[in-house]
Amino acid sequence: MRAHREATVDLNAIAGNVEAIRRIAGTTHFMAIAKANGYGHGAAAVANAAIDGGADWLGVVDAAEARVLRDAGIRGPILTWLHGPDETFQAAVELDLEVGVSSLSQLERAAAAGVASVHVKVDTGLGRNGSPPDLWEELFARAHALERSRGPKIRGIFSHLANAGPEADAAQLEEFERAQSAAASLGVQPEFVHIAATEGTLGRPESRYNFVRVGLGCYGLSPFPDIPPSKFGLTPALELSAAVASVKRVGSGSGISYGHNYSTERETTIALVPLGYADGVPRHASNRGPVSINGNNFTVSGVIAMDQFVVDVGDADVAVGDRAILFGNPAHGIPSAQDWASAADTITYEIVARIGARVERRSISGA
Numbered sequence: 001m002r003a004h005r006e007a008t009v010d011l012n013a014i015a016g017n018v019e020a021i022r023r024i025a026g027t028t029h030f031m032a033i034a035k036a037n038g039y040g041h042g043a044a045a046v047a048n049a050a051i052d053g054g055a056d057w058l059g060v061v062d063a064a065e066a067r068v069l070r071d072a073g074i075r076g077p078i079l080t081w082l083h084g085p086d087e088t089f090q091a092a093v094e095l096d097l098e099v100g101v102s103s104l105s106q107l108e109r110a111a112a113a114g115v116a117s118v119h120v121k122v123d124t125g126l127g128r129n130g131s132p133p134d135l136w137e138e139l140f141a142r143a144h145a146l147e148r149s150r151g152p153k154i155r156g157i158f159s160h161l162a163n164a165g166p167e168a169d170a171a172q173l174e175e176f177e178r179a180q181s182a183a184a185s186l187g188v189q190p191e192f193v194h195i196a197a198t199e200g201t202l203g204r205p206e207s208r209y210n211f212v213r214v215g216l217g218c219y220g221l222s223p224f225p226d227i228p229p230s231k232f233g234l235t236p237a238l239e240l241s242a243a244v245a246s247v248k249r250v251g252s253g254s255g256i257s258y259g260h261n262y263s264t265e266r267e268t269t270i271a272l273v274p275l276g277y278a279d280g281v282p283r284h285a286s287n288r289g290p291v292s293i294n295g296n297n298f299t300v301s302g303v304i305a306m307d308q309f310v311v312d313v314g315d316a317d318v319a320v321g322d323r324a325i326l327f328g329n330p331a332h333g334i335p336s337a338q339d340w341a342s343a344a345d346t347i348t349y350e351i352v353a354r355i356g357a358r359v360e361r362r363s364i365s366g367a
């Protein structure tokens with residue numbers, strides 16, 4: 001039985017997506033990124049499916065996210081990289097995590113806690129996390145000194161691409177090479193070198209090194225708005241749907257939802273879908289978001305509210321309990337996450353990651 005509001009997650013699709021990207025990427029290590037509750041898909045289920053597909057690493061932002069995976073019985077290496085200012089890394093030790101360090105302070109705290117392995121993160125031009133170039137030497141020198149005095153092993157050196165176009169990416173890769181040279185000249189010899197996320201992995205082979213960190217692609221979505229996932233052999237894993245909660249016939253000129261910025265043009269049937277912006281349906285897609293009911297595609301009518309929105313279905317045969325599908329695998333004739341991203345002027349990442357806690361996640365194993 002489908003829940004009233006449901007995100008149906010096809011775990012075979014996730015395993016298949018990991019396999020497909022591994023085939024494209026070649027013989028690198030493969031980290032499946034399961035942060036943000038597995039991009040809204042459910043972290044533990046996703047992590048297990050990714051492992052089934054051949055992922056040998058998992059990545060989440062911090063120990064709290066990693067704990068969810070360990071509590072679900074998942075072993076194997078997990079990397080975290082975005083830490084609170086007071087992080088002591090006790091939990092990282094308790095949970096046997098590898099820790100990404102972006103600063104001397106994080107390195108010292110990780111070492112003091114007894115963390116076994118660190119990956120040093122360098123900023124090569126994203127301007128976000130990671131050590132800035134003027135501090136690389138100090139950071140690598142200290143990491144090396146700690147490693148030699150039985151401190152954390154320097155397991156990796158990593159960075160993150162801004163995906164700001166071919167030239168900017170090339171400049172970042174050059175900067176990343178410079179960071180690797182700086183590390184090598186201080187005697188640091190990390191086993192893993194990584195910078196590519198999904199976009200780099202699929203679109204920039206020279207960014208793969210011996211390790212890729214793939215999030216979006218595991219979920220069957222494409223980082224390129226104009227290239228569908230199917231082009232890479234990827235299958236969208238999540239379908240967001242709800243049971244139509246009410247249906248009624250209204251006359252011409254009926255105002256619909258807050259502000260009445262939709263008005264019926266003739267006598268028509270309106271269907272109520274119990275998903276709103278609290279469930280992650282972007283209000284910005286009001287009057288634009290696509291919805292499939294009984295194989296017909298409609299558009300949201302009026303403003304998306306916190307808990308619900310309305311669809312003018314004309315004279316189509318729609319009944320209470322029929323399934324309204326917002327997005328899923330477009331091969332099934334239904335809208336895609338990209339359709340919703342376009343309708344809301346955003347990216348597919350945000351469409352799936354914001355699916356709210358009220359939406360029940362149900363795992364299936366599709367064909």
Ligand SMILES: *Cc1c(COP(=O)(O)O)cnc(C)c1O
Pocket residue numbers: 033035081160196197198199213214215216217223
């Ligand atoms: C989220 C994240 C990724 C994955 O990015 P995708 O574009 O979803 O593949 C990789 N690395 C880091 C550090 C991240 O924060």
